[in-house]
Amino acid sequence: MDDAYAHGSPLNRTPLNRGALADQDFLSAAGISxxxxxxxxxxxxxxxxxxxxxxxxxxxxxxxxTAEYQTAARGRLDRRWESPPLSSLSVSVVLRPANAEGRPLPTQTYSWLSLLAALALRETLLETAGIPAELKWPNDVLVRGRKIAGILAQLGPMSDGSVPPVILGTGLNVSLSSNELPVPTATSVTLEQPRTADRTLLLKSYLARFAGLYRSFCNADGDPAAGLAGGASLHKRVESAMVTIGKQVRAQLPGDHEIIGRASRLDDYGSLLVVDRDAREHVVTAGDVVHLRPWTPPGQAPPQGSEGGYA
Known part of the structure; x- marks a missing residue:
């Protein structure tokens, strides 16, 4: 066992319950292979x-x-994601999206998978941990304006002309103290007075919720406007939970380009539509944006608490 893993964690940080995670009833019910x-x-x-x-x-x-400790975790745009051993959930899932008949989903639907994961994690935080959570486009989960989790989707290799798989990674801060947070605008489950901070319970809840939403999305052929798991569509669920929508934002793009305007909605591919002061609508894709920050017109005070919302 790695020395950092053996000696680097407080005594109150316990390993995941591997027996509970290996339970066949849980795996079968969730559809985890x-x-x-x-x-x-x-x-x-x-x-x-x-x-x-x-x-x-x-x-x-x-x-x-899933790993108890990651030494070289990365987020979107190769940004580092660090946390002490046993303090977080670090989990990745292989996805080979296909409908019930085995027909692969169009690859243009893949852009919704990280949003689907963020939605599943938000529901876990609300219903299992009992703490409020919102989504920040394109791939973060916030609690009271502070980042608690990030999602990273990466395209796997194609083999024999088949549709490439997607590797979907999720990092959730669970027991980090305030002085262990990677940035001041972050938070953790423990810091938000949760109902539970049991990592095993949180992981099982997240995987079950994600698998249910994912299978429903696949069976709808990746249509974000279709009803999802007996409820509203993925598009509607994500937009209703997204703190970004309706806000004035500055989208920084490669090459020192930027777009300033109001984030109005998501399009059919999960991209953010931003309306500038000349009423022109711009499409901002998750793969292109470098940073998305709140923006306040000169001479106006920023909304209270806005600094932490787009870290």
Missing amino acids: RLEVVDTTGSTNADLLRNVSVEPALWPDLSVL
Whole structure:
């Protein structure tokens, strides 16, 4: 066992309950095909990207890898994601999106998968941990304006002309104290007076919710406007939970380009539509945006608490 894992965590941080995660009733009900827990690794996303290249048959749809400690975790745009051992949930899932008949989803629907994961995590925080949560476009979950989790989707390799898999990684701050947070605008489950901060319960809840939403999305052929899991569509659920919508924002793009305006809605591909002061509508995609920040017109005071919302 790695020394950092063995000696770097407070006594009140307990390992995941591997027996509970291996329970066949849970795995079958959730539709999880494989679930592996490792003590330490560089990155669960990187591991799965390698695994689906070398042994694709061993990592089918809804295979899960989670680590107690990651030494080289990365977020969107290769940003570092750090946390002490046993303090977070670091989990990645292999997705091979296809409908009930086995027909692969169009790859243009893949842009919704990270939003679907964020929605599942938001529901977990609300209903299992009992803390309020909102979504920040394109891939963050916030609690009271502070970042508690991030989502990273990466496209896997194509083999024999088949549709490439998606590796979907999620990092959730669970027991980090205020002085352990990576940035001042972050938070953790423990800091928000939760109903529970049990990482095993949170992980099981997240995986079950994600798998249910994902399977419903696949069976609708990736249509974000279709009813999802017996309720509203993915498009409506995400927009209603997204703090970004309706706000004045500054979208920083590659090459020092920027768009300033009101975030009005999401389009059919999960991209953010921003209306500038000349009433022109701009499409901002998750793959292009470098930063999305709140913006306040000169001479106006920023809304209270806005600094933490788009970190």
